Amino acid sequence: MIAILGAGAVGCYYGGLLAASGQEVLFFAKSKRAKILQTEGLNIRWSTHTQHLKIQVTDDIQRIREANALLICVKANQSTAIANQIKPFLSTNTMVLSMQNGLQNAQRLSEVFGRPVDVAMIYAALAMTSDNTVSYQGGGHLVLGRPGDTAAHQDALQALADMFHKANIPVKISANITQDLWSKWIINCAFNALSALGQIAYQDLMQQAHLSEIINSIVNECFALAKAEKITLDEAAISHQIQQVAIQWPLQKSSMAQDVMAKRPTEIAELNGLAQAKGVLLNLPTPINTVLTSLIKMQERLY
Numbered sequence: 001m002i003a004i005l006g007a008g009a010v011g012c013y014y015g016g017l018l019a020a021s022g023q024e025v026l027f028f029a030k031s032k033r034a035k036i037l038q039t040e041g042l043n044i045r046w047s048t049h050t051q052h053l054k055i056q057v058t059d060d061i062q063r064i065r066e067a068n069a070l071l072i073c074v075k076a077n078q079s080t081a082i083a084n085q086i087k088p089f090l091s092t093n094t095m096v097l098s099m100q101n102g103l104q105n106a107q108r109l110s111e112v113f114g115r116p117v118d119v120a121m122i123y124a125a126l127a128m129t130s131d132n133t134v135s136y137q138g139g140g141h142l143v144l145g146r147p148g149d150t151a152a153h154q155d156a157l158q159a160l161a162d163m164f165h166k167a168n169i170p171v172k173i174s175a176n177i178t179q180d181l182w183s184k185w186i187i188n189c190a191f192n193a194l195s196a197l198g199q200i201a202y203q204d205l206m207q208q209a210h211l212s213e214i215i216n217s218i219v220n221e222c223f224a225l226a227k228a229e230k231i232t233l234d235e236a237a238i239s240h241q242i243q244q245v246a247i248q249w250p251l252q253k254s255s256m257a258q259d260v261m262a263k264r265p266t267e268i269a270e271l272n273g274l275a276q277a278k279g280v281l282l283n284l285p286t287p288i289n290t291v292l293t294s295l296i297k298m299q300e301r302l303y
């Protein structure tokens with residue numbers, strides 16, 4: 001059984017596609033959402049039509065013990081709490097995959113579980129538009145890896161890749177997971193907080209010269225942090241990907257924009273807040289990441 005922990009945008013989209021491919025999937029959700037999903041089913045809203053799926057859902061965390069694969073789809077700021085909650089029920093054979101943004105999820109989860117955890121970087125634009133509807137705005141491919149990987153772990157990654165391939169989800173196993181994690185993290189630092197503060201979609205964001213200048217500054221601060229940590233990045237490729245975000249997902253607002261709109265705690269500490277923290281440690285200036293972190297924290301105080 002594939003366990004989907006967290007029936008939000010990412011959990012519902014990827015879990016829904018895995019279930020639609022005929023694989024056994026059990027969604028773990030909080031009781032209100034579990035009830036709605038179990039009785040009314042899950043909708044995936046594509047641009048042309050809405051796909052309706054009957055799915056299996058529970059709020060009984062103990063059933064994690066039945067899982068062959070566990071996909072962690074809660075926000076990164078909930079990783080440690082949820083890991084402690086499920087640890088007593090997690091079988092030693094269960095493959096664990098973090099499907100979250102941020103640089104620190106695998107390390108956090110593996111510290112609690114006492115074993116390695118794989119990560120998936122998600123290049124998709126998704127949003128919940130009701131308790132049982134996820135709206136797809138584009139993309140969808142995954143990049144998988146295990147931080148600190150050695151060849152011995154390739155079988156587990158291949159098994160996870162096969163699981164996604166069966167559902168026609170494009171997957172790449174990373175040749176350099178640290179580099180890929182940083183690249184995705186920089187993209188999130190560039191867009192998530194700005195989109196949240198302005199409740200602005202990526203196309204509108206990039207069309208405004210003063211905002212794209214801020215994005216350049218955020219990215220340059222992150223590049224300097226990477227250099228100081230001796231992480232080799234393909235800076236031109238990341239800058240290109242940043243331009244592509246507005247082209248591929250013009251109407252998407254970041255997952256942080258969705259959090260602010262719903263008055264939920266954000267992942268700011270994992271994104272621009274982490275850049276700020278790294279800057280302090282490395283004695284490097286990160287003024288723009290620091291200001292964005294403060295502004296998002298002020299938003300959170302207004303809830």
Ligand SMILES: NC(=O)C1=CN([C@@H]2O[C@H](COP(=O)(O)OP(=O)(O)OC[C@H]3O[C@@H](n4cnc5c(N)ncnc54)[C@H](OP(=O)(O)O)[C@@H]3O)[C@@H](O)[C@H]2O)C=CC1
Pocket residue numbers: 005006007008009010011028029030073074075076078082099100101102122123124125126127128255267
């Ligand atoms: N949305 C997107 O397009 C993308 C998101 N991501 C990343 O994916 C990760 C997931 O994001 P996303 O799906 O958007 O977030 P959502 O907030 O939509 O989903 C997270 C879900 O987990 C649930 N949850 C939290 N704690 C528990 C718990 N103890 N038991 C069961 N369920 C729980 C939440 O419920 P509740 O809200 O009630 O707390 C919520 O439904 C994040 O790291 C995000 O940055 C990455 C790429 C794209």
Ligand SMILES: CC(C)(CO)C(=O)C(=O)O
Pocket residue numbers: 101122123124125126187188191192252253254255256
């Ligand atoms: C890929 C992207 C930028 C899509 O919106 C995302 O990761 C997020 O919103 O958190």
